Amino acid sequence: MAGATGEKDMKTKIILAALVAATGVAAMPAVAQDRFDFGGGRPDGPEYRLFGAGVPMLDAPLRETGRGRAFVMRNFDFDHDGRIDPREADAANRAFERFAGDRRDRFDWDAHDRGDGPGPDRDGRGPRPDRVVVVEQSTTYDRGAMRGYGFRQTPRGAAMTLSGDVLFQTDSDVLRPGAIDRLRPLAGYLRANPGTRVAIDGYTDARGSDAHNQALSERRAASVQSAFDAMGVTRARFAVDGHGERDPVASNATSEGQRLNRRVEVTLLGQRADRF
Template sequence: MKTTNRMILAVATAASALLVAVPASAQGRWDWAPGDHPYRLAGPGVPMLYPELRGTPRGRAFVMRNFDFNRDGYINRREADAADSAFAEVAGPDRARFNWDRYGPGRTVREEVVVVDRGGPGGGPNRGHWDRSAMRDYHFRQTPEGARMTLQEDVLFQTDSAVLRPHAIDKLQALAGYLKDNPGVRVSIDGFTDSRGTDAHNQDLSERRAESVRTAFDQLGVVRARFRVRGHGEGDPVATNATPAGMRLNRRVEVTLLGQRADSFDR
């Protein structure tokens, strides 16, 4: 009997998990109430959301109350896809005319909510309001090409890898916001390594790391054509490769805002 009960519990648990992960087939499965406070959207999945979800208070509440599966306050691509699928099934083809009050209490939500659309396209609600303080924290320095900042390897990557660490993209959020608000600014992304390994390996690794950073900007909604991406291998060291500390400084990615003044972020 105990074995049977355990089997039933296991099946029920698996079924519950499946219901969370799979888009709804019935509108009653979702929490449609707007809640008592404004919801903020952030994360790489935000650009994938329908405008009706990311651009309205009730839509943002619908996403965060139902599809932030791991409750981390960010919407990833899987969560965004699930939200879109569920909403499309209920709203039908005429999503723009969707009657939110039909599916939940008509509570008023403050319209002055700030949408932290970290992954959305330029021209959204935050246009013209990039974070000057966060840009100062990058410590841009002036170069002949423009304002340049350096991201060290251990901030972005595991050793000898071009795969971004889980939270590395957060380091680029403020810069992505600036670029979306300033669509005329072009960017150079340059990867560098230390002298360990062969020339071919270091060149390939530096190129892949620079490309990984560019891909991160892609996920954050910054247009790809604006980027110049280069790998320099172990060339152009900024410190000696004879010490671990020097090698650490040489393993880096540099991001340059071409033609921009570094001191413009200090005002």
């Protein structure tokens, strides 16, 4: 009898994993969230490490804590290859969002384990939103790096300028290898502040035709959005636009002016620049 029960449980897990892999966690039945394996990542359990292209996409509590890494590897390594690809990372983030809610960037695994935090209690009775333990979010992003961006106040919010020459090769929308490092602190801030919406605006200098410059500015802005998406910042939070050679910040009659006009501006909508 015990063997039959174990075989049934194993079949259930296989079906659940297949469903998640095929459709994403959003399509899972509500009871499925009670079936996640929350073990591991403790002193009396194995320590998990994360490898694979999907790791940068994971929410910080999944990527940076022992309990989070265990949750990912025990539930979302669908092909059991010891690596997390983008599809598996997306499924893990979606699952984590289901039980952590809007606290997922300040999630306290110990509170969850005690039944004090969001998500299913050990007794299976469901979420406990009245007993959420909040972790101070100031430790979840690099404040010094954010100050280094040089945000300025605009009517839309806190804005910063990224040089197009730093981000892209000449006349290209492919990010340079070092561009991701330039964007990484901002991605960390956005993961730590999931309610912040962002505008990304691309600009070019006046060389080339209007149509070419417009298309290039749009592609460059979209490339920056894709980079943030790969680092775990939801695409739906961005308003992306290209302006071509319009709205120059310097004269296009000089090479230095052209360099200044080739830029991508990122605005944290509704935020104040003096907070950084």
